[in-house]
Amino acid sequence: MNLTELQLDAFKELVNIGVGRAAASLNDMLDSHIMLEVPEVRMLDFDDMTGVTDNLAQDLSCVQLGFYGSFTGMAALVFPPPSAVQLVSALTGEDATAPGLDGLIAGTLNEVGNIVINCVIGTIGNILERPLDFSLPNYLQGQLGELLKMGDDDQRKKIILVRTHFTVLEKQLDGNIFLMFEAASFDALLLAIEQIHAR
């Protein structure tokens, strides 16, 4: 499947709106400005993550959430561990060096991931008028290639990968939002985009 320039542009715009809404949510939670970079959209085979994971080689903290319905995929909110600690500290009011903070990280990040990812995907679903369901958020730590796995048959999958990097200077933290759409369900997404544009 090849995307036309128009389809790619429409999809990017949709993602931009969703990510913008997610940034507004993070802004509300942290009361700090969120700097967003332009989302990078790539179509690739799942087992060809080279280039995506290269500059994120260290262990990372991640909340992932699957979505399914008219289109299927997985979204992940990914932080370098020091950023995850800063974020949880900022939200809970606990000192970043407090021994008890570790116990709060998974639960707090799960809720943050749930809110942020629902904003991105929910906004896309709302605009396209396609209802979606979500899995429960799942907190993981590890290498990016492992964190972004969707299932046992990943190697056979073609995916549309969206990556948006964000920075919260005031809180000294940064992270990435990854969206992965299964290409097999991307036709339905493109059809929905075209139907909305045709109105």
Place this chain on the structure above:
Amino acid sequence: MQKVLVVDDSLFQRKSICDTLKEAGFLTIEAGDGREGLETARTGSPDYILTDLLMPVMDGIQFLTELKEQGFTCPMFVLSADIQETKRKQCLDLGVAGFLSKPFKKHELIEAFSRCTSGKDV
């Protein structure tokens, strides 16, 4: 004092919600999922119920449906990260008094309950 049952699987979120409601003069009781919420609703006799949607064991939609079937008539609110219109409509069809989006703003949460206590729709 009026009592609010807060149902959310996130401890962090429950604490934020309960702190806000307590500041506004409500008593709060808590549950971590819909099933626990049903039990706590039965034993705790809340005046209001506020629930998340995406939860393990029993999700918010099933929880609201069960409450309705079991004859609970107290005003119910949804506070969810799911911002889809279809989900909002599904909740309103189940008779909820208000649908709020996460992350919540303190004044919006308090206003929702205040409007309800003064008999107005949210």
